[in-house]
Amino acid sequence: MQHTDDRLRVALIYNLKRTVARAEGDDDSDAEFDGPATIEALTHAIAAAGHTVVHVEADVGFLRRISELDIDVAFNIAEGLHGRSREALVPAVLDLLQIEYTGSDAATLAITLDKSLARAVVSQAGIPVAAGRVFLDPARPLPPELSFPLIVKPVAEGSSKGVTAASVVHDRAGLEAIVGSIVGRYKQGALVEQFLPGREFTVGLVGGPTPRVLTPLEIVFDGSAAHPVYSFGHKIEVDHSARIVPADLDDDLRRTLEEMALTAFEALGCRDVARVDFRCDAEGLPRFIECNPLPGLTPEWSDLCVAAKHSAMSYDALIAAILAPAIERVRVAREAAR
DSSP: OOOOSSSOEEEEEEOBOOOOOOSTTSOOTTTTSBOHHHHHHHHHHHHHTTOEEEEEEOSTTHHHHHHHOOOSEEEEOOOOSSSTTGGGHHHHHHHHTTOEESSOOHHHHHHHHSHHHHHHHHHHTTOOBOOEEEESSTTOOOOTTOOSSEEEEETTOOTTTTOOGGGEEOSHHHHHHHHHHHHHHHSSOEEEEEOOOSOEEEEEEEESSSOEEOOOEEEEEOSOOSSOOOOHHHHHSSOSEEEESSOOOOHHHHHHHHHHHHHHHHHTTOOEEEEEEEEEOTTSOEEEEEEESSOOOOTTTSHHHHHHHTTTOOHHHHHHHHHHHHHHHHHHHHHHHO
């Protein structure tokens, strides 16, 4: 059954957070998932746009349930359960069933979750990145382009999982210890990058087909660490960093960040929404850190939502802007089928 373009049945697809990590080192297995308050806020925002919301959790029964539902379009925020391609599973199933959905497709989500692959793609597009290599063996010799201090993180995790104050290492013993810890705990490679000592920014992009670039947000640390990082602890506890929106930027740096964010968005094949993170080197030049095409959507908390608010975009307007391109794709497909 096809519903009218004005009022659609929208499947809100998510993974529900059931545990709460309180400190670095706690169980972070569902840290990327969304809590009930976020699901409720999204439900309200989609309904406010005039649509009917159907909740679908992306667990092992997802394929059966989604194939049985009468829906027009999906709003996908599912992070996936297991494996390096976990974020790609829901879009791949929706493509199989020919159900339109918000956000990027399976190929883009697979590439962006793997930080090493994403770095390679954006570097090829002309965006500078810090020197870096993936380590699977803690005893691997340090390549000549890398020198201490270094930052070490899981290569395929989100929400700053595995990123702590100890992620910045200053010697061989520290490097081997954290690489071994990441490989053992997360069953994946450790991305070892040259530490960037400069300012840190995140830039949101929303809508389409050409996205709106939101006001850049700056992460400003409290000065307690010589080599600060935006860690897992910052994202689950009372934040020890300040998010400044709009970031205090001169015109050249603002333009550079916005252009780099849009170039990364396009090079990685993103659509509808993404958040692109940058950090400056010792000369103050921004370098790509990562792109998240499934950014957090918790009102008043997630970086994208904070940036949207300061771009004169309410939460309901933000969610409507993410949903609108998918609805347009539904409309175009229906017209073509007539």
